[in-house]
Amino acid sequence: MGKRKSQGAVLTLLASVLLLAACGGNSESGGDGQSGTDTGKGTDSGGAKTLGMMWWGPDARHEATKKALEIYTQQHSNVKFKPEFMAWDAYWQKLPTLAASKSIPDVLQMDAAYIQEYVTRGQLEDLSDIDLNGIVDPNVVENSKIGGKLYGIPLSQNAQGIAFNKEELAQYGIPLPKQNWTYDEFFQWARDARAKLPEGKYPIGDSTTWDGFNFYQTSMGKSPVMADGGKTFNLDKDLFMKFYNTYEDFRKAKIVPPAEKAAAFLENDPKADPMASGVVMTRGATTGSVSALEQLMPGKVGVVNMPIGPSGGGWAQSTIFLSVSANSKNKDEAKKFVRWFVSDKDAGEALGLTRGIPINPDIYKALEPSMQPQDKLGKEIYDLSVEKALPFYSAAAGYSEWVDTYKKEMDAVTFGQQSIEDAYAKIDKMGKELAAKAGGK
Template identity: 75%
Template structure:
């Protein structure tokens, strides 16, 4: 009797263990069956604290809706993110889901690091034209999260205090530069109407606005740095440095955007700075009620950009691809997640989500929509650096920084930047 009892208990225990194992799923699939029990999705993104907290809330919502799916999140600032990602790519250990930017997506696609997401049905969620514009080689490698735009923010309160006319929609570059000259005459010592510029993208806005090709096209095979426009653009800034219209190089080097003391505009030092749909709310929080927005200066061809620039992608080496794909679609369609995420990544790509949010938006949030609305009619395409041009982007800033410090001429900087760009384009073409 005792022996039969022991056998019966052992059999019952075995049956219980088998049942528990079946319930746990024990694998990475099952994305369409109760949320893939037992799956842990690794995910990484960059951004400010506001985005971190909102995204963590959204992950909690997904886990509640899909019992058994957990997340292993990593989040950091922009620079730290792009320092870490190449290391993960080299070891083929990129997280299952990762935030991707239009500036870098082509580079990671060319390395075979991102999964093709063309089979995700976005009908009625994302405008087909938007999807077509985002495809690389006919395939979709990132689910767009928002409609973003590049514009400018300005210190409305101080400009009004000093009797300076506010920037207006669709101002031209000539008007922008003249506005800076006129504003400087009314500002006290130690305050500047505009900041200096040493990054390639802000010059590229100028070159393309004048009807010239983007600096990089055809995946980096075509390189066009217009010397005449380059010399004119930076010649104006050189004049501005001499006349104190932009801050001295030493002061500009210490600026740190969105830092209460070191942000060029929030500190009260510079009256304007670049801002995007997704970033302007952080500035408004630093100086509530004082921020105005306007689109980028324009030329004959237009100016600035307004389109999707931030995505969720899936690693080509993920072992949880189906669950990851299910998640990235959910991220832009679930209304509860949409409320949690708000405008932390810009205007939601899904118009239904924005319609849900609009009645509850604060002034800081509506500024982002205002940047987009002001920018969209004159916007040019978003031009990202081509794959393999990371060295060129860094070199561009280094050489133009040297110009601002008076260590070399604009022409010398042009020759170095142009030479490297042509070498990289030839390499890409070869």
């Protein structure tokens, strides 16, 4: 289900996420040109400036963001923008190259799955001096800090949940998923649904990404796989074997699609999306990604929170941010802009829900009356998830190769090329080596 990548990170996750902004009027700004923390109606100062800004997302986000930049230039005539935007994969392929050459744009979109890594590299500016009172909940701000400092302004409330095809489930007499279902109930639901579905349709998808298992491990009261900035590594073998043996049984019983079919899935593609294509009845979705699925299959999408264990399950918090490059030559103006992005009324109207549920509650209230059904599904995921949600656990800095290795080894399991035990041994060995390196041992 994964997070962070709407494309396929376990649910995930996480992808995804929000737009923002709010209570200020058209003349409101975020800084005074000195500290970058103006409390209200600022005026333009200094000579002409060009801010580079980089973000990922779908076309709707690109167009909305460009409109917001135009509004900022209208309000601050001395500031223009050099925008760069691309899809998720291309973004994270390009950013390391820019970081290596110290040429990251002044303002960049940042994700919870990667922000720690770029903070560790010294690539992001401390934004703790930006005044977010009345704009972002203080608890959200505090939860977004790394080492007591704020390196990204949260843009949205996001959550990981599960989307389901409520129309087909009802058609085949399968009970719809209910809030706060346990993992045992989730697995039994999948077994029961298999008995009622025709050949070629599957109740759930397979699980091969680290965050999908991390949801399970933490829900059972265990620590996350990675902690302390990667210095602690704990891949619980008993839970690992139990979780993946369940999916091994599911492959044999045709409860999940065969590996060959799963490898061809492409989320949000009308013909290749596992759920929109009618092949799988459920898949992971976040507040920011579920609207795209609803547009592919209008009126058919229901949502529920992630399965839970004794400690809860899933997550519900901010996962997408605007950050400022530590190498920016326009840090004060950049800080002023990122505050504006989450506080200006016109910006909020222009951005809509292209980054999910606005972090500024006043903006959300202003947008709510005009929302379409697909827009409200994201808020529904958040509302269903928040009660039992655990923190969002991202991969630690230096673990990107481990994340790729995890999926590669588990994909090999699904194709019958190696045992679960062998996969565990390789993944665990690499993780412990990285933890030792991070701890300087």
